[in-house]
Amino acid sequence: QVQLVESGGGLVQAGGSLRLSCAASGRTFSSYSIGWFRQAPGKEREFVAAINRSTGRTHYGDSVKGRFTISRDNAKNSWYLQMNSLKPEDTGVYYCAGELGGTYYFTTSWHYWGQGTQVTVSS
Numbered sequence: 001q002v003q004l005v006e007s008g009g010g011l012v013q014a015g016g017s018l019r020l021s022c023a024a025s026g027r028t029f030s031s032y033s034i035g036w037f038r039q040a041p042g043k044e045r046e047f048v049a050a051i052n053r054s055t056g057r058t059h060y061g062d063s064v065k066g067r068f069t070i071s072r073d074n075a076k077n078s079w080y081l082q083m084n085s086l087k088p089e090d091t092g093v094y095y096c097a098g099e100l101g102g103t104y105y106f107t108t109s110w111h112y113w114g115q116g117t118q119v120t121v122s123s
Helices: none
Strands: 002-006 010-013 017-023 034-039 046-051 058-060 068-073 079-082 092-100 109-112 117-122
Touching: 002 092, 017 034, 017 092, 017 117, 034 068, 034 079, 034 109, 046 068, 046 092, 058 068, 079 092
Parallel strands: 010 117
Antiparallel strands: 002 017, 017 079, 034 046, 034 092, 046 058, 068 079, 092 109, 092 117
């Protein structure tokens, strides 16, 4: 059974930083694309970042470009989201996703999801 488990969320002041982790088990994700999404209260889940499995190229949502960095550690079957210069509008539940089967910014393109970790940025 494939499981993705996020960690690292919490409460942080605006301008601060957090590092989210996603630990995978039940499947090796080293040869698959991986990503992060988030969902704010009352809003749809939105794309945050992804790493393309073939090229290693990274993609970011417009609202996080220059502030967030996605990375992966294949030896640990894990990936990460370093979030800097956090803003109150970054508040939401952050989900990691694995194995892309389509266009990366569509939630329906991803096969596996974590349960989410809450990030709250205070002003």
